Amino acid sequence: MAYAPLQNDVFLRAALRQPTPYTPVWLMRQAGRYLPEYKATRAKAGSFMGLAQSPDYATEVTLQPLERFPLDAAILFSDILTVPDAMGLGLSFGEGEGPRFAKTVRDEASLAEAQFDLNRLRYVIDAVASIRQALRGRVPLIGFGGSPWTLACYMVEGRGSDDYRQVKTLMYSRPDLMQGLLDKLVDATIQYLNAQIDAGAQAVMLFDSWGGVLSHDAYLRFALPASQRVLAGLKRTGADGQRVPHILFTKGGGLWLPEQVETGADMLGVDWTMDLGRARAITQDRVALQGNLDPMTLFAPPEVVQAEAIKLLDSFGRPKRADGSWGGHVFNLGHGINQHAPIECVSALVEAVHRHSKTLR
Numbered sequence: 001m002a003y004a005p006l007q008n009d010v011f012l013r014a015a016l017r018q019p020t021p022y023t024p025v026w027l028m029r030q031a032g033r034y035l036p037e038y039k040a041t042r043a044k045a046g047s048f049m050g051l052a053q054s055p056d057y058a059t060e061v062t063l064q065p066l067e068r069f070p071l072d073a074a075i076l077f078s079d080i081l082t083v084p085d086a087m088g089l090g091l092s093f094g095e096g097e098g099p100r101f102a103k104t105v106r107d108e109a110s111l112a113e114a115q116f117d118l119n120r121l122r123y124v125i126d127a128v129a130s131i132r133q134a135l136r137g138r139v140p141l142i143g144f145g146g147s148p149w150t151l152a153c154y155m156v157e158g159r160g161s162d163d164y165r166q167v168k169t170l171m172y173s174r175p176d177l178m179q180g181l182l183d184k185l186v187d188a189t190i191q192y193l194n195a196q197i198d199a200g201a202q203a204v205m206l207f208d209s210w211g212g213v214l215s216h217d218a219y220l221r222f223a224l225p226a227s228q229r230v231l232a233g234l235k236r237t238g239a240d241g242q243r244v245p246h247i248l249f250t251k252g253g254g255l256w257l258p259e260q261v262e263t264g265a266d267m268l269g270v271d272w273t274m275d276l277g278r279a280r281a282i283t284q285d286r287v288a289l290q291g292n293l294d295p296m297t298l299f300a301p302p303e304v305v306q307a308e309a310i311k312l313l314d315s316f317g318r319p320k321r322a323d324g325s326w327g328g329h330v331f332n333l334g335h336g337i338n339q340h341a342p343i344e345c346v347s348a349l350v351e352a353v354h355r356h357s358k359t360l361r
């Protein structure tokens with residue numbers, strides 16, 4: 001496959017701790033309901049899954065935020081829950097509700113039944129190839145998947161949860177079954193992300209959205225080792241021969257940065273509870289950092305949004321170190337953008353990140 005040359009590699013360079021002229025920025029859930037054009041395409045597609053399963057629609061919505069804002073990366077439009085769906089659990093999104101699975105995994109029989117088949121995710125792989133072509137080298141394309149622990153939460157609960165009662169019941173009373181489920185998810189996620197890399201993804205991100213709900217002990221026993229095994233199984237080079245950075249994002253996981261540094265991830269995503277300067281002091285620039293503005297900041301007036309972004313950039317500090325080597329920072333929100341976020345505040349944010357970060361070089 002021939003690819004157009006990459007015109008903006010600032011995101012990839014920052015993720016690999018190479019010198020950059022400014023701090024790159026993209027936003028988790030940047031293609032989403034805060035954009036009226038997203039809602040229009042979703043209405044045409046009929047449902048969220050209709051959107052995700054059509055490579056043409058997925059390409060259209062992936063590019064929408066790039067038309068509005070000078071973002072430095074695109075992210076595949078899909079969902080982490082496609083993997084359990086491809087294990088036969090039957091994913092659906094009700095109108096105005098979160099995700100639901102028709103089946104759950106809570107015992108030996110249901111665990112044995114859950115068999116991953118990458119062929120059922122052909123639509124995602126086709127979307128990656130289509131988006132990479134449509135981007136024509138404007139910015140790099142990020143592929144993604146859920147961490148084994150986070151996917152296990154949804155598979156055991158059958159839906160989102162406030163208290164994680166079912167999945168924690170299984171984890172504490174049948175750790176062998178929990179491990180069996182995580183093992184399956186590690187294998188599936190490695191296949192899935194490597195297929196995205198082969199199809200043209202230029203970076204890959206593992207979303208451990210629910211790592212932060214675990215005890216210290218359980219995080220280190222179940223969630224982190226499973227993510228680490230996924231990272232170890234991922235290709236390091238893309239279809240174009242370029243390095244593919246690996247990103248691990250853990251919501252509520254700032255406490256475990258010292259352990260996360262050892263996973264082999266190139267970049268760690270942090271949520272807004274962590275001070276970036278402190279995160280940098282802990283990780284000592286052995287990895288790049290991604291984050292971490294509180295998504296709700298976007299509901300303040302644009303001047304306040306800009307001031308908060310500047311504070312965060314200053315907290316990370318100058319990426320270049322005294323010895324001439326570089327740390328890396330990719331600006332992002334600490335979690336997905338809210339569906340009611342005002343568009344003018346997103347514009348103001350991206351502008352301030354680019355402008356102010358140039359003064360830190």
Ligand SMILES: Cc1c2[nH]c(c1CCC(=O)O)Cc1[nH]c(c(CCC(=O)O)c1C)Cc1[nH]c(c(CCC(=O)O)c1C)Cc1[nH]c(c(C)c1CCC(=O)O)C2
Pocket residue numbers: 027028029030031032033042048075076077078079080081093097098099144160207209251336
């Ligand atoms: C936990 C999780 C999910 N999905 C995802 C995560 C991990 C990140 C995180 O912690 O938020 C990841 C995800 N989901 C989506 C993306 C697309 C790429 C992007 O723009 O960032 C990504 C990276 C699209 C989506 N996935 C979903 C939407 C909204 C659905 C819609 O359009 O109706 C989008 C744009 C649906 C979804 N998907 C999921 C939930 C809980 C929901 C419903 C909640 C909601 O409505 O916001 C599961």
